[in-house]
Amino acid sequence: MFEAALYKVDQPMAISFSHAAFRRKNADSVVLLLQTSGITGIGECAPRKYVTGETSDAVLHAAAQVDLSFIYNRIFAASAKQVVKTMFENGTANYLGLPQSNSLECLFELAILDFLAQSEQCSVARLVADALNLTTLLIEETEYTFTHVLNFETDAKQLSAELSEVKVIKIKADRELKKTLSIIEAVRYQSGPVPLIIIDANMSWSIETTIQHIKALSQYNINFFEEPINKRNFIELAKLQKDFGISIMLDESLCYFSDAEEAVKLCACDAFNIRISKCGGLLKSIKFIQFARKHKLQYQIGVQVAEVGPLIAAERQLALLFKDFFTIESGQHDRFFPDMVITPVPEIDRNNHTVLIKPVTGLGVSKTSLLSQYTFAGCIG
Incomplete structure (x- = not known):
């Protein structure tokens, strides 16, 4: 079973940044940690109401309702490459039973990709390239x-x-x-x-x-x-x-x-x-x-x-x-x-x-x- 922790990161910015839609003085991200078997996957989403209509509070509320045992069983139902391939083809939210939300889907997907790649002792890019048969991967610095x-x-x-x-x-x-x-x-x-x-x-x-x-x-x-x-x-x-x-x-x-x-x-x-x-x-x-x-x-x-x-x-x-x-x-x-x-x-x-x-x-x-x-x-x- 995964142990999971959610954080709302509203870190103050040393300098503000403005554009026509918003003036930002603080970060506004949600960070997720997923841990089991001594490996911790880390994910982040940056909800922006003026972009997708989502807020960090809404993402946190939705994340708290997620069935972790279902996700755990899905992640270990097949090889890491097959899991990634299925998430790509069917949609991460669909495969993991998540509510349809771009920010929430991003949050969990990044944590899981990080977890799976660490389990395979490779980079996320390598895992995804192998799973999707991408031939353009750059592997050098x-x-x-x-x-x-x-x-x-x-x-x-x-x-x-x-x-x-x-x-x-x-x-x-x-x-x-x-x-x-x-x-x-x-x-x-x-x-x-x-x-x-x-x-x-x-x-x-x-x-x-x-x-x-x-x-x-x-x-x-x-x-x-x-x-x-x-x-x-x-x-x-x-x-x-x-x-x-x-x-x-x-x-x-x-x-x-x-x-x-x-x-x-x-x-x-x-x-x-x-x-x-x-x-x-x-x-x-x-x-x-x-x-x-x-x-x-x-x-x-x-x-x-x-x-x-x-x-x-x-x-x-x-x-x-x-x-x-x-x-x-x-x-x-x-x-x-x-x-x-x-x-x-x-x-x-x-x-x-x-x-x-x-x-x-x-x-x-x-x-x-x-x-x-x-x-x-x-x-x-």
Whole structure:
């Protein structure tokens, strides 16, 4: 039988982070520990009400009702590879008897993948690759260039020449065109014409404001507009693409597989932002990536602001499974949190703008004593 513990991690951030949909000063994650036979699997979800409608309190309440004995029997009903294959094909929530919730599914799936991979003495990436017959797995120590993210509170005058080395820049845009222009002008002045630039409005612009921005920014070679208007307005997104020749990346509008199908049907986007928690776990994220590749869409591996550890490790395992994402977001945990609830801390090299992914067992992280300082939401079962 599993022993399980839930934590609500609302760790204060050393610096806040703002975008048009939310200003964040604290983490808002749920962490799950699943232990048996001397092995502890660790999982995390980062519920965001403005994305999937879920909250951490709702996830905690639902998790407390989960039948752990049923999950235990499912996990040990077959080999680790067969369990992963069945979760992928049938859905993790369906296989484990979980309520349908992207955050809850992600939380349990990551803990179980971590547990199973440790049991097999391999990485999560290796276990998943073998289970799903993926042939693209990178097994050596690997470096990826990450996206440099600027929020709309960035002081354009303080942007430094280090941007000259950055390959992908995401700008969290304001509703005010003047503010957006001041940042993009400074970025282009510092970085020149090379970087790929993403403007992310987090669903905050009206159609009129979007058109105003598109016209004003046309001279700056913007590669993607990410979620400029209200969520899942695929018809208008398709019209914006057709009328102005811009490229759209979906994020908040891409939480369920039906979203991907509808967006492609209506020709509403050119790229997906794949974030594990909002997509419902690592295995569903793989399905989104495979769908994007099938329909010749670009994709990035993204993060949610203020993830506290296991999700960061999971995103890096996902990156090992595929070679053709156009960028990966590193997160800013090194800036947000002086201490973390996991160890070792996933590395970020800000001098070279790269993340380093090393061979690990499981997700490659375990809890620290800091986790116990946050709300212990109880045991399950």
